Amino acid sequence: MRPLYRRLLIALCLLLALGAFIVWLKRPQPIPVVLKTVEPGLVEASIANTRAGTVEACQRAKLAPITGGRIEYLGVKEGDHVKAGQVLMRLWNEDQQAQAGLASAQLDAMRKRVAEACTAADSATREAERKHKLFEQGFVSAGAEDTSRLEAQARRAACETARAEVKSSDARLASVRIEQRRTILIAPFNGTIAKIVGEVGEYTMPSPPGIVTPPAIDLIDDSCLYVKAPMDEVDAPRLAKDQAVRISLDALPGKPFEGRVRRIAPYVSAVEKQARTVDIEVDFVRPEEARGHLLVGYSADVEVVLARHENVLRVPTAALLEGNRVLVWRPADGKLEERKIKAGIANWDYTEVLQGLTAGERIVTSQERAGVKAGVLATPEEDSPGAK
Incomplete structure (x- = not known):
């Protein structure tokens, strides 16, 4: 009987080992996740234009x-x-040139007429004065003295009339020349x-x-450039003059320019339905960088910096779940833990962490992967099998 018991015992052990092996094969496998270490850094709160802005010239005239x-x-x-x-x-404008020549000749003639008339007036005045003295001495009659005086007055009036005609001719010439300038x-x-x-x-x-x-001619002063960009109307209350701006251009990728808000439009533009915007104008902080590199009409994007916090705890904004929650990887047991944080300022890249995390902890940034949720076993992607 002992050999039978021994065989049964061996068979039982084999069955137990097989069961343990099957259980081991069916155990939950850790899910590879991408992790990001929580650490201090720079966080900025900013707003951006809703549609592409445009590089404009400070002076531009479409002349005709x-x-x-x-x-x-x-x-x-x-x-x-x-x-x-x-x-x-x-x-x-040859017709106007001819008119200007005629007006100029008439003006010269009238000036000579003034010289003639006024010279005659001066002579008549002296003659009247001489006749008056002779009348007082009794050498000429009262009628002769009166005739001489009236003649002097007439000559003087002719002189003044000639001078008025000179002014009229001068104004006529100026009018023709102004017409020429048209x-x-x-x-x-x-x-x-x-x-x-x-x-x-x-x-x-x-x-x-x-x-x-x-x-006829489009004239541009490209020595002075600025950017004009539309901002969403809901962001208008947060805009202020002299705010810092980052300017980026499609034509010069990877080469941002520093700017400052110089003007905020005092009204809202309704370009399309449900698309109400406020235009802002942004000056380049270093205009010499813009000159020679930019062309008027380039499309440009602006990012207005509302607040700037340096050396603060931060997490990637993309790692936040609804309700300011994150998944923290616990290295002790390899499981994911859901944790709610208190967020500060944020932008598309980073969100400031005020409470809920400490420096050095690692959070999940690949929440979109299947099975990634609180409580599951996870492994950093660089530690998973087959990872580089």
Whole structure:
């Protein structure tokens, strides 16, 4: 019988070992998770534009002559740098030049007429004075003295009339010259010619407000640039002049520029339904960095810094669950623990931790993975099998 008992005992041990092996195979496997160590750092509270902003020139003028006409002279080409007061374009104005010449000749003639009339008036005045003295001495009659005096008065009136006509002719000449200036386009400030519409010999028209007519010349002062960007209306109460701004451009990735809020629009723009924004203007802190690198019209994004806390405990904002909760990995037993924190200022990257965590603890940043929840067994992804 002993051999039978021994065989039964061996079989029982084998069954127990097999059961233990099956249980071991079916034990819960740790879930690989990505962890982030909680440590001090910089956290900023900020707001960003809702739609892309634009790099603008401090001065930009879309110029057109006051009157329409045929282009006779075009003294610049696109890309040229011009000085304030420089003649850019002139329309055909020979008729006005002729009128100006006629008015100038008439003015010269009237000035000579003044000299003639006033000289005659002076002579008549002296003659009247001489006749008056002779009358007092009894050498001439009262009628002769009276006639001489009236003649002097008439001559003096003719002199004054001639002088008035000179003023009138002078005003007429000034009017013709002003009319001439309506056909001349002059640079109002130093800048660069961005666009020219029209060539010599072509007809150009003025571009009055409300009528879509391209300007003859688009002049830009690219020595001074700023960024104009729309901000959501709900963020408007938190905006203030001189707030720090980070400017980023699609054309220059990875090269942010420092800026300052210089102006906040005093009204809300309703560009689209449910899209109400407030425009802000941002100056570059170091304008010399912008000059030579930026073009007017570049799209730009701005991030207005509302608050800045340095060397504070922080966690990635993406690691926060609803209700300011995080999953903390306990190295003692390898399980995940849900913990609620008290958050301070935050941005898209980091959130300040006021309470609930200590430096050195590790939290889960891969909550989207299947099975990741409080109480499960987890292992850092770098420690899991097959991880590099």
